[in-house]
Amino acid sequence: MHNQDQALIFESSTPGRIGYSLPEMDVQELDLASLLPEGYLREEEAELPEVSELDIMRHYTALSKRNHGLDSGFYPLGSCTMKYNPKINENVARYNGFAHVHPLQDESSVQGALGLLYDLQEHLIEITGMDEVTLQSAAGAHGEWTGLMLIRAYHEANGDMKRTKVIVPDSAHGTNPASATIAGFDTITVKSTDQGLVDLEDLRRVVGEDTAALMLTNPNTLGLFEEEILEIAEIVHQAGGKVYYDGANLNAVLSKARPGDMGFDVVHLNLHKTFTGPHGGGGPGSGPVGVKADLIPFLPKPIISKRGEEFVLDYDRPQSIGRVKPFYGNFGINVRAYTYIRSMGPDGLKAVTEYAVLNANYMMRRLAEHYDLPFEKHCKHEFVLSGKRQKKLGVRTLDIAKRLLDFGYHPPTIYFPLNVEECIMIEPTETESKETLDSFVDIMIQIAKEAEENPEVVQEAPHTTVVGRLDETMAARKPILKFQKK
Ligand SMILES: *Cc1c(COP(=O)(O)O)cnc(C)c1O
Numbered sequence: 001m002h003n004q005d006q007a008l009i010f011e012s013s014t015p016g017r018i019g020y021s022l023p024e025m026d027v028q029e030l031d032l033a034s035l036l037p038e039g040y041l042r043e044e045e046a047e048l049p050e051v052s053e054l055d056i057m058r059h060y061t062a063l064s065k066r067n068h069g070l071d072s073g074f075y076p077l078g079s080c081t082m083k084y085n086p087k088i089n090e091n092v093a094r095y096n097g098f099a100h101v102h103p104l105q106d107e108s109s110v111q112g113a114l115g116l117l118y119d120l121q122e123h124l125i126e127i128t129g130m131d132e133v134t135l136q137s138a139a140g141a142h143g144e145w146t147g148l149m150l151i152r153a154y155h156e157a158n159g160d161m162k163r164t165k166v167i168v169p170d171s172a173h174g175t176n177p178a179s180a181t182i183a184g185f186d187t188i189t190v191k192s193t194d195q196g197l198v199d200l201e202d203l204r205r206v207v208g209e210d211t212a213a214l215m216l217t218n219p220n221t222l223g224l225f226e227e228e229i230l231e232i233a234e235i236v237h238q239a240g241g242k243v244y245y246d247g248a249n250l251n252a253v254l255s256k257a258r259p260g261d262m263g264f265d266v267v268h269l270n271l272h273k274t275f276t277g278p279h280g281g282g283g284p285g286s287g288p289v290g291v292k293a294d295l296i297p298f299l300p301k302p303i304i305s306k307r308g309e310e311f312v313l314d315y316d317r318p319q320s321i322g323r324v325k326p327f328y329g330n331f332g333i334n335v336r337a338y339t340y341i342r343s344m345g346p347d348g349l350k351a352v353t354e355y356a357v358l359n360a361n362y363m364m365r366r367l368a369e370h371y372d373l374p375f376e377k378h379c380k381h382e383f384v385l386s387g388k389r390q391k392k393l394g395v396r397t398l399d400i401a402k403r404l405l406d407f408g409y410h411p412p413t414i415y416f417p418l419n420v421e422e423c424i425m426i427e428p429t430e431t432e433s434k435e436t437l438d439s440f441v442d443i444m445i446q447i448a449k450e451a452e453e454n455p456e457v458v459q460e461a462p463h464t465t466v467v468g469r470l471d472e473t474m475a476a477r478k479p480i481l482k483f484q485k486k
Contacts, residue, residue: 013049019056066466068410069280074436078382078413078425079173079221081249081273082280088343089276089336098335103327107312114311117328118304120338121288127341127349128247128267129260130290136300136329140248143268143287144179144215146300149321150266150291151213151242152183153298157319163212163241169198171221171417176246185212192419196222196375203235211241218245218262219252219380221417221425223360233263242266242295248287250274251429252357252380255350265292275337286333300324355430356381359437363428366441370448374420382427384420395451395458397422402469403450403461407443 033041051059068075075082093099101113121133137143148166155163166180170189177187191202198216207214214236219225226232233243245259245267251274253259259267271286272279279285291299301320302313328334344352357380364373364383372386387397401411401424413425428437450458462468 010049012055013051015050017050017052019051019053068408070278073408073410074432074440075410076412076426076428076440077410078223078384078427079249079416080413081251081270081381081427081429082410083251083273083276083429084431085276085278085336086340086343089339092339093332093335098332101331103331111311113328113331114304114313116338117331117334118306118311120334120341121304123338123341124269124288124290127250127254127258128269128290129258130267131260131293132296132299132303133288133290134299134303135286135288135334136323136325137268137287137289138325138330139272139285140246140268140270140287141175141179142285142324143270143289144175144244144246145183146287146321146324147244147266147268147289147291148179148183148185148213149324150289150295150298151244152185153319153321154242154295155212157298160240162210165210166212166244167203167206167214167236167241169216169220170419171196172215173217173221173246173248174416176215180215190214192220192222195377196220196224197226197228198232200228200231200235203232207236207239207241209240211236211239213242213244213266215244215246216264217248218259219382222375222384222420223252223379223382223425223427224375224377225252225380229262237263248273249381249427251427252353252382254353255346256353260290260292265295266290271333271337276340277333277336284330284333286330286337288329304328352430353381356428359428359430359432360426362434363426363437363441366438367426367444370445371424374423381429382425384417385424385426386420387422387424390448390451391422393451393455395455397424399458399461400424400444400447400451403447403458404443405462406464409440409443 070082070084097112101110107114117135121135124133125131134146137146155161164186166185166187167190168176168180168187169192171192180187188206190206191199193199197220203214214232216226216232218229236243242265243263245262245264247259247267248270250269254274267290268287269275269290271277271288277286297317297319298321299317300323301317302315303317305312305314341349360379360381360383364379367385371390372388374384374386387395387400390396390400397414401414404411412427414423417423417425447458
């Protein structure tokens with residue numbers, strides 16, 4: 001399947017073979033020794049592979065084929081919305097006027113770009129039901145932190161200094177408690193009921209004078225809609241806290257329900273999830289933050305606003321928490337999201353939600369005979385199964401995830417929500433065909449049968465990939481990112 005030889009390009013180096021041609025240098029060579037601190041200059045020549053241009057091209061192309069991306073196969077990663085990224089977004093982001101705009105250009109010469117950002121803000125205000133939006137934050141977690149800093153600034157402006165706690169449900173995405181901690185708050189957990197929803201009794205017990213905010217996502221990370229959301233918001237507001245909406249995944253409510261109408265004060269969105277910015281691999285994201293009127297004064301500056309017919313960057317914001325990102329945020333991702341919103345239109349966005357929810361429920365019901373379903377209710381855009389039945393046979397969800405790789409699927413999320421044993425969280429998205437959903441379900445059913453009849457084949461998976469099971473912690477914590485000659 002894979003051409004191993006191509007991956008060994010570094011080893012197949014031939015002395016003297018060169019893959020580039022450069023003109024003679026016609027400027028004075030820098031005296032690096034005088035510019036760099038002592039000890040920074042290498043003493044020996046770097047050992048670089050010596051190969052032709054064609055060989056290096058094949059090397060990188062072979063490596064790229066080892067990757068799994070949305071454009072190569074189904075990617076049902078729960079709480080991540082790996083939907084198709086329409087290629088028209090790329091065309092528009094590459095327009096000269098967008099791609100070559102310089103962040104230090106004078107406002108008067110970037111009216112088109114500012115106009116697009118302003119219009120995007122207006123669309124996001126409409127979609128979320130908030131009063132103002134900033135596009136500065138570069139990702140979901142960054143948006144969470146920004147939103148919490150706004151809440152902190154709001155309480156401090158009211159002289160309310162004792163609000164040090166952020167309440168987070170036990171089903172929350174891991175970034176929620178992490179962002180709260182980095183924003184200087186202590187987190188406390190509110191329990192879920194056995195129905196997978198916020199336990200109101202427990203919420204009443206944990207809110208108080210020290211509550212800065214409750215962070216929630218609705219539908220929650222189990223894919224279930226918090227039906228008591230108005231009462232939840234009321235409980236927190238009564239105690240003087242703010243309610244934060246983690247809107248990383250809006251696929252279940254787009255054009256159907258709005259955080260602003262559910263009682264939320266702050267929301268962040270992941271334009272690189274719901275609004276089709278490409279993501280994964282640490283590429284640029286965009287995590288706009290929307291707020292209700294009483295939090296507007298604290299928004300990061302500058303704010304993009306409109307004076308008459310002119311778009312301006314407004315720095316005159318004395319209560320602002322300051323900048324959270326240089327220039328205008330990740331402009332290219334904002335252009336892609338804008339293109340997506342404009343090309344879908346309100347009816348298109350409504351259809352997104354309807355198909356995303358239909359697809360998830362279809363898969364959930366087909367799989368429910370073969371895996372445990374911890375919550376009986378209909379789901380929203382994603383659902384959670386439990387691999388408890390398979391665990392009794394000695395097959396863990398990690399094994400199931402690895403086995404899926406043999407069939408060319410990216411595995412679902414298996415490391416959270418933490419309140420479901422051996423969870424498997426699947427988010428199909430609206431962009432997949434019924435045939436793709438069925439093929440995936442058929443393979444999941446086959447794996448459930450293998451767990452009963454031939455567990456080793458699952459326990460020892462993957463069998464077809466270039467590498468088998470990796471030490472994932474080491475790979476993340478101590479990645480080896482450069483060539484080391486053997
Ligand atoms: C993806 C996600 C985040 C974090 O977003 P990043 O852009 O990866 O920082 C936060 N909350 C939820 C629910 C998510 O799905």
